[in-house]
Amino acid sequence: MQDPGDAGTNRDPHFVRRRVDEVVLVLQVDGELDIKSTDSLRSALDEAEREGDIVRIDAAGVSFVDSTALGVLLASAQRLSARGGRLELINVSPPVRRILDMTLIARTVHVIS
């Protein structure tokens, strides 16, 4: 029987499970990204895209990016965007930032400072 003192004063927490909001797959990349590493970068992104719609590349260990690598990133970003997701780049070093800014890639790839 309910204690009369509890009437109207239920302070137990109430949880409502709604949905999983965003699943972000974080891909840590290290090294130099150029024509030699294009295939392996593409493979890593293909695999990441199969696992989620938002792929976040942690580029802290990336020391070099050229336009061939940007082409692979851009293609991935476009595929993710087409299905409502996105490609993000975080922890970008100054030399890498230079080519990103120069090529206006931030219009398609989300570069997060």
Added chain:
Amino acid sequence: MAVNGGRVELQLSVPATADNVPLLRHAMAGFLEGQSVTGETAADVLLAVTEACTNVVQHAYRSDPAVVDRHIELAAECTDSILEVAVRDLGRGFAPRVDSPGLGLGLPVIAALTQTVEIRPLTPHGTEVVMTFAIDPG
């Protein structure tokens, strides 16, 4: 690396393969370090050189499959305030690629990074991309 009349030079010739692009970049990095060229200037040089070498790998020998000797030549010369870098191939011209693997941004990137860039035909065949960079005296 050679020292020639007070100028410091780098000369390399390697097969025009994707694997050799980072090799050339690293050789150039070593050369720059020896000339005390660092920071943003060095990064610009390395990116421009990589783009030029990548162009050779992707385009220079495609229209001439019979060519056996497919090389990239990298030459660099450093004077007081100017670094001059040349990337050469011996291909027989460049046919347009409808299946271009990249963004087609190689030359625009090079132009943005260099003080000057010239593209010259070589005799009897081949192409030379000559880039200059302003450097602080080391």
